[in-house]
Amino acid sequence: MSSEDSRKKEILESAYLMFIERGYRGSSLRDIAEQAGIKAASIYNHFANKEEIFEAVFIEKHPLFAILSILDSVQGETAEELLNNAINRLTEELQSNPGLLNLFFVEVVEMEGKHIPQAIKTNFPPDSNFIRKIFEMKSEIRDIPVPVLIRSLIGTIFANIMFNWFIGEGNLKRWGKPSELTDVFLRGILKT
Amino acid sequence: MSSEDSRKKEILESAYLMFIERGYRGSSLRDIAEQAGIKAASIYNHFANKEEIFEAVFIEKHPLFAILSILDSVQGETAEELLNNAINRLTEELQSNPGLLNLFFVEVVEMEGKHIPQAIKTNFPPDSNFIRKIFEMKSEIRDIPVPVLIRSLIGTIFANIMFNWFIGEGNLKRWGKPSELTDVFLRGILKT
DNA sequence: CCTACCGATCGGTAGG
DNA sequence: CCTACCGATCGGTAGG
Numbered sequence: 001m002s003s004e005d006s007r008k009k010e011i012l013e014s015a016y017l018m019f020i021e022r023g024y025r026g027s028s029l030r031d032i033a034e035q036a037g038i039k040a041a042s043i044y045n046h047f048a049n050k051e052e053i054f055e056a057v058f059i060e061k062h063p064l065f066a067i068l069s070i071l072d073s074v075q076g077e078t079a080e081e082l083l084n085n086a087i088n089r090l091t092e093e094l095q096s097n098p099g100l101l102n103l104f105f106v107e108v109v110e111m112e113g114k115h116i117p118q119a120i121k122t123n124f125p126p127d128s129n130f131i132r133k134i135f136e137m138k139s140e141i142r143d144i145p146v147p148v149l150i151r152s153l154i155g156t157i158f159a160n161i162m163f164n165w166f167i168g169e170g171n172l173k174r175w176g177k178p179s180e181l182t183d184v185f186l187r188g189i190l191k192t
Numbered sequence: 193m194s195s196e197d198s199r200k201k202e203i204l205e206s207a208y209l210m211f212i213e214r215g216y217r218g219s220s221l222r223d224i225a226e227q228a229g230i231k232a233a234s235i236y237n238h239f240a241n242k243e244e245i246f247e248a249v250f251i252e253k254h255p256l257f258a259i260l261s262i263l264d265s266v267q268g269e270t271a272e273e274l275l276n277n278a279i280n281r282l283t284e285e286l287q288s289n290p291g292l293l294n295l296f297f298v299e300v301v302e303m304e305g306k307h308i309p310q311a312i313k314t315n316f317p318p319d320s321n322f323i324r325k326i327f328e329m330k331s332e333i334r335d336i337p338v339p340v341l342i343r344s345l346i347g348t349i350f351a352n353i354m355f356n357w358f359i360g361e362g363n364l365k366r367w368g369k370p371s372e373l374t375d376v377f378l379r380g381i382l383k384t
Numbered sequence: 385c386c387t388a389c390c391g392a393t394c395g396g397t398a399g400g
Numbered sequence: 401c402c403t404a405c406c407g408a409t410c411g412g413t414a415g416g
Binding site: 020021022023024025026062063064098102104105106108109110113116117119120124142144145147148149150151152154155156158159160162163165166167168170171174175176180181183184185186187188189 | 212213214215216217218254255256290294296297298300301302305308309312316334336337339340341342343344346347348350351352354355357358359360362363366367368372373375376377378379380381
């Protein structure tokens with residue numbers, strides 16, 4: 001039973017890597033199986049069909065939870081420092097690991113987002129150190145509900161990264177540096 | 193010659209609709225052709241291969257330019273009013289027409305973003321009424337470069353929409369209303 | 385877990 | 401612009 005479980009995990013990991021690189025329909029069961037060290041037919045010992053594999057991968061790898069987990073390791077003495085570090089750290093992470101968002105894009109385009117509610121239901125709520133820290137620093141922050149702050153923070157990061165993609169590298173100069181974007185966000189969030 | 197051109201446009205429009213709904217590999221030449229009223233083989237009178245169709249569609253429909261075009265129709269007496277209207281209008285538009293971003297997601301995942309530089313080069317620069325208006329209202333705005341402001345604005349809208357997708361409808365209550373997000377942005381941008 | 389195979393569909397070509 | 405067709409590959413099944 002434990003050997004079956006580990007094989008299943010290998011299939012999921014292999015499928016994840018294929019899906020984020022080539023999309024759902026672009027990833028064949030034969031390729032997924034090969035990377036997991038088995039033949040395509042053997043996948044059906046673990047999953048009823050291809051879509052069930054995607055479902056399992058997406059629920060496990062919904063990027064919101066990877067993001068909250070990264071945020072948990074961010075340090076900072078003041079709210080400004082904590083938020084600055086959070087933005088820099090996450091932007092770094094998402095840029096060096098673009099697959100994190102790719103899986104979500106595949107879900108939105110090829111699955112019409114139909115697995116999102118289930119993924120949220122299964123994974124929620126994460127016990128977040130980061131959110132706890134923000135609560136402790138509330139006195140430094142304008143009167144904004146913490147969830148709105150978190151949402152705005154993650155939004156700022158997306159804004160950074162997606163805009164970079166939008167206009168492509170090499171066209172960035174005229175659009176301002178990331179730190180300028182962070183400043184706008186901090187000015188909206190912090191007191192004084 | 194003009195009849196050939198219009199047929200080519202029909203193919204592009206048909207391909208666009210397929211790509212935003214099913215991705216690149218999920219859209220077959222037969223289906224694209226059928227929706228354009230011809231047979232698959234006839235597509236090759238207009239394009240050398242499938243990827244050339246995608247290239248042409250993406251360059252024509254890069255969402256940044258659709259977004260700037262929508263912004264051009266936004267009105268407002270004060271900077272606050274203009275920016276508020278811009279955010280509401282664009283959020284509306286992107287939510288009722290989600291395909292606008294889908295094409296970009298397909299490019300990022302299945303094409304590894306390789307057509308983005310060409311799309312920007314071909315379409316730039318758009319003469320933007322909206323950016324002109326912002327310049328005229330500069331006295332109401334903090335000392336922020338206008339491109340940074342535009343970028344931050346578009347980012348706020350993405351943040352709204354993508355976060356909605358991330359957490360799925362039905363889970364929105366605890367994460368704050370869109371207008372609260374807009375407030376954070378405006379507080380970071382406007383004077384006083 | 386495998387080999388062997390199914391019908392369906394794919395992108396693309398030949399030839400008119 | 402079409403019909404007819406190519407080899408390759410797809411998701412999935414039979415049977416062991």
